[in-house]
Amino acid sequence: MEDILTVDKLTKTYRRGFIPKPVLALKEASFAVKKGRITGFIGANGAGKTTTIRCLLNFTHLDSGRFFFFGTPGFGSEARKRVGYLPEHPHFYGFLSGFEFLKFYAQLSGKKKQASEIMDALEAVRLKEAADRPLSAYSKGMLQRVGLAQAMIHKPELLILDEPMSGLDPDGRRLVRNILLEVAQRGVTLFFSTHLLDDAENLCDDIVLMAQGKVVYAGSLEKVLLQSSGQHLLRFEDEAHALHQEEVAGLDKANHRIREILASGGRIVEVSRSRRRLEDVFSQWTGGPS
Numbered sequence: 554m555e556d557i558l559t560v561d562k563l564t565k566t567y568r569r570g571f572i573p574k575p576v577l578a579l580k581e582a583s584f585a586v587k588k589g590r591i592t593g594f595i596g597a598n599g600a601g602k603t604t605t606i607r608c609l610l611n612f613t614h615l616d617s618g619r620f621f622f623f624g625t626p627g628f629g630s631e632a633r634k635r636v637g638y639l640p641e642h643p644h645f646y647g648f649l650s651g652f653e654f655l656k657f658y659a660q661l662s663g664k665k666k667q668a669s670e671i672m673d674a675l676e677a678v679r680l681k682e683a684a685d686r687p688l689s690a691y692s693k694g695m696l697q698r699v700g701l702a703q704a705m706i707h708k709p710e711l712l713i714l715d716e717p718m719s720g721l722d723p724d725g726r727r728l729v730r731n732i733l734l735e736v737a738q739r740g741v742t743l744f745f746s747t748h749l750l751d752d753a754e755n756l757c758d759d760i761v762l763m764a765q766g767k768v769v770y771a772g773s774l775e776k777v778l779l780q781s782s783g784q785h786l787l788r789f790e791d792e793a794h795a796l797h798q799e800e801v802a803g804l805d806k807a808n809h810r811i812r813e814i815l816a817s818g819g820r821i822v823e824v825s826r827s828r829r830r831l832e833d834v835f836s837q838w839t840g841g842p843s
Contacts, residue, residue, distance in 0.1 A: 554587045554588060554589070554590070555587065555588040556585040556586065556587055556588070556621075556624075557586055557587065557588040557622070557623060557710070557711050557742050558585065558586040558609070558620070558621070558622055558711065558744065559585045559586075559620060559621040560582060560583055560584050560585070560605070560609070560618075560620045561583050561618055561619050561620065561621075562581040562582070562583050562617065562618040562619070563579050563581070563582045563583070563605060563608055563615055563617075563618035563619075563620065564577075564579050564580060564581055564582075564615065564616045564617045564618050565577075565578045565579040565604055565608055565613070565615055565616055566578065566616050577766055578601050578604045578766050579601050579604055579605060579608070579618075579766045580765075580766040580767045581618065581767075582601065582605060582618070582763070582766070582767065582768045583768060583771075584761045584768050584771035585771070586711070586742060586744045586759075587742075587758075587759065588742050589737075589740060589742055590742060590743075590758040590759055591733070591737050591742075591743040591745075591756050591757050591758050591759070592742075592743065592744045592745075592757060592758065592759040592760065592761060593745060593746075593747060593752075593753035593756065593757035593759070593760045593761070593774070594606075594744060594745060594746040594747070594760075594761050594763070595746075595747060595748070595750065595753050595760050595761065595762050595763065595831075595835065596746075596748065596762065596763030596764060597748055597764070598748055600748075600763040600764055600765065600766070601763050601765075601766040601767075602715070602746040602763055603641065603715055603716075603746065604766075605763075606713060606715050606746060608620075609628060609713070610628055610638060610713070611627075611628050622635070622636065622711070623635060623710075634662075634663075634707070635709055635710045635711060636709050636710070636711045636712075636713060637704035637705050637706075637707065637709035637711070637712045637713070638704055638712075638713045638714075638715075639700045639701060639703070639704040639712075639713075639714045639715065639717060640715050641715040641716040641719060641746075643696075643700045643703075645688045645691075645696055645699070645700075646688065647687060647688050647689030648687060648688075648689065649687065649688055650684065650685050650686060650687055650688070651675055651680055651683055651684050651685075651686060651688065651691070651699050651702075652668075652671055652672070652675065652684040652685060654688060654699060654703065655671045655674055655675065655699070655702055655703060655706055656671055658703045658706055659671065659706045659707065662706060662707035663707075664706075664707045664708075666706065671706075672684060674702045674705065674706055675699075675702060677702065677705075677732070677735070677736075678698035678699065678701050678702045678732055679698060679728065679732070680695060680698055680699055680702070683695060693720060693721065693725070694721050694722070694724075694725035694728065694729075697717065697718075697721060697725070697729060698728070698729065698732065701714075701717070701729070701732060701733075705736065705741075709741065710741065710742060711741070711742045711743075711744065712736065712741050712742070712743050712744070712745075713744050713745070714733075714743070714744070714745035714746070715745070715746050716745075716746055716747055716748070717729060717733070717745055717747070718730070718747065718749055718752050719747070719748075719749070726749070726752060730752060730755060730756055733745070733756060734756065743756075750830075750831045750832050750835055751831075753774075753831060754774070754830065754831040757774045758773070758774060758775075759771075759772060759773055759774060760772070760774045760777070760831075762834075762835070774831070777834055778830075778831065778834060784800050784801065784802055785800070785801050785802075785804065785806075785807035785824060785825070786798065786799075786800055786823070786824070786825045787799045787800075787801060787807065787810060787811065787814070787821070787823075787824055788821075788822040788823040788824075789814050789819050789820060789821050789822055790819055790820045790822060791814075791817070791818070791819045792817065792818035792819060796822070807824065811824065
């Protein structure tokens with residue numbers, strides 16, 4: 554599967570304090586985002602997620618390392634046309650309506666849009682009825698959704714979102730998740746940072762897990778959830794046809810238990826690997842909760 558974004562050994566140091574001292578924010582971070590998949594960029598606050606995104610979008614300079622968008626080094630003019638971005642704290646011009654806001658950003662992107670296309674973009678984020686309302690009257694959730702529409706107005710191939718569901722109530726998070734799934738179904742690759750593990754588990758195909766500026770895991774979400782669990786779930790009927798369920802630690806013990814069930818006249822209904830929660834994996838890899 555093609556890598557749409559490749560990151561190789563990014564390192565970034567800041568200087569902080571009254572007497573500036575170096576603080577290593579990124580330590581040779583490496584990972585890839587695959588085309589057509591949803592990749593969650595996961596870590597506690599301060600793990601290095603936003604710093605990484607800022608480096609990738611040329612908002613800040615790297616100390617060392619390199620990255621490629623669509624196989625081309627850096628974030629040049631061609632990549633900019635193919636990438637959409639929503640920061641964690643976007644700025645909105647409150648005097649503009651939702652329609653005017655998207656029209657303005659469509660013009661900035663160099664792609665003039667018809668009124669019907671702008672209305673379609675607002676409808677995609679469930680804001681068609683608020684098209685003429687000033688942004689100053691929008692709720693937090695509505696602003697987040699119009700920000701998503703702005704990031705997608707030029708029809709990017711890759712969408713980069715920094716904490717897109719932070720600060721939203723449960724209903725707002727659910728709505729944004731549904732919108733992101735619809736975007737992904739249209740073939741857009743998604744790369745979004747979050748410290749909300751439920752959102753990542755519900756959305757992602759792949760994850761990049763950060764801890765203290767380092768990438769501690771990058772790859773399939775399903776794979777790491779299965780690998781992190783040594784448990785096997787057995788469902789079986791005994792000789793009286795009563796249904797039972799047991800969880801057994803380790804493959805050898807599971808095989809031994811299956812032989813016992815069969816020897817006693819039972820029947821195996823199902824054997825499966827137990828799937829852990831992402832929260833458990835996060836604690837295992839980083840040493841604590843987000």
